[in-house]
Amino acid sequence: MTQDPLPVTRIPRTGLPAHAVVVGDPARAAAVAALLDGAEEVSYHREYRVFSGSWKGVPVVVASHGVGGPGAILLFQELADAGVHTLLRFGTAGAMKPGIGDGDLVVAEAAVRDDGVTQQLLPPEYPAVAAPEAVLALQRAAREQGAAHHRGIVWTRAAFQPGLIPLFSYDGAGLAAIEMELSALLVTASLRGLVAGGVLVIDGANADELVDKETTGGYDPHREVVAAGVERGAVVALEALRLLAEDNREDRA
Ligand SMILES: O=P(O)(O)O[C@H]1O[C@H](CO)[C@@H](O)[C@H]1O
Numbered sequence: 353m354t355q356d357p358l359p360v361t362r363i364p365r366t367g368l369p370a371h372a373v374v375v376g377d378p379a380r381a382a383a384v385a386a387l388l389d390g391a392e393e394v395s396y397h398r399e400y401r402v403f404s405g406s407w408k409g410v411p412v413v414v415a416s417h418g419v420g421g422p423g424a425i426l427l428f429q430e431l432a433d434a435g436v437h438t439l440l441r442f443g444t445a446g447a448m449k450p451g452i453g454d455g456d457l458v459v460a461e462a463a464v465r466d467d468g469v470t471q472q473l474l475p476p477e478y479p480a481v482a483a484p485e486a487v488l489a490l491q492r493a494a495r496e497q498g499a500a501h502h503r504g505i506v507w508t509r510a511a512f513q514p515g516l517i518p519l520f521s522y523d524g525a526g527l528a529a530i531e532m533e534l535s536a537l538l539v540t541a542s543l544r545g546l547v548a549g550g551v552l553v554i555d556g557a558n559a560d561e562l563v564d565k566e567t568t569g570g571y572d573p574h575r576e577v578v579a580a581g582v583e584r585g586a587v588v589a590l591e592a593l594r595l596l597a598e599d600n601r602e603d604r605a
């Protein structure tokens with residue numbers, strides 16, 4: 353009997369692998385899926401392009417969530433409904449700390465919840481934290497790939513463009529990077545009992561006041577240095593997922 357797909361993303365309710373890499377851009381989902389064995393497009397509805405395949409023997413999902421927390425959280429929730437329990441976001445981000453340069457990776461330890469959606473779900477004091485095992489798996493994978501990487505807190509911010517209200521400054525707070533969806537993933541994971549984390553490729557920074565001019569050239573994701581970081585980051589995310597899947601297998605044994 354054919355099953356009804358889930359209502360927003362149109363992914364199937366059953367049969368998906370339990371480990372997923374989620375990315376903003378549908379084209380990046382296709383590029384990551386191209387690294388898999390036996391990759392197949394599962395569904396493509398709105399901004400949600402979903403593939404399955406296997407990475408070094410581990411069945412994985414690769415899915416795009418589009419730009420912005422409110423839309424992205426619909427994918428995270430429906431992946432959880434479909435039985436996915438480990439999710440790593442592989443995105444791009446702006447650098448916020450001196451010494452973090454274009455093409456470098458940032459492994460998120462936690463995120464500031466300015467995502468524009470989770471405030472409507474639970475109080476703002478609730479933290480957005482990555483699973484420690486996801487942080488360590490991403491860090492280990494980045495080391496093993498020889499990818500320049502940093503660990504730190506990420507600012508998830510719903511507004512990409514500057515507006516009339518001056519940007520609140522987190523000067524002195526030690527934030528590493530700014531992007532738009534990670535805290536929505538981390539909060540969803542905590543609420544649903546999932547394992548989640550994130551690794552981000554630096555592509556400049558979209559707010560001039562955030563840019564460390566010595567290490568980044570300002571916001572421009574369409575550069576060779578970013579493309580090279582994305583290639584490295586894709587392998588880091590898949591390798592980290594494999595390490596987490598191995599841990600899961602050992603825990604169950
Ligand atoms: O490259 P992705 O994963 O889309 O991530 C970043 O890029 C987009 C902004 O251009 C936002 O989605 C932001 O979070």
Ligand SMILES: O=c1cc[nH]c(=O)[nH]1
Nearest residue numbers: 444445446531557558
């Ligand atoms: O939100 C984002 C994403 C990429 N780069 C930025 O500077 N900001």
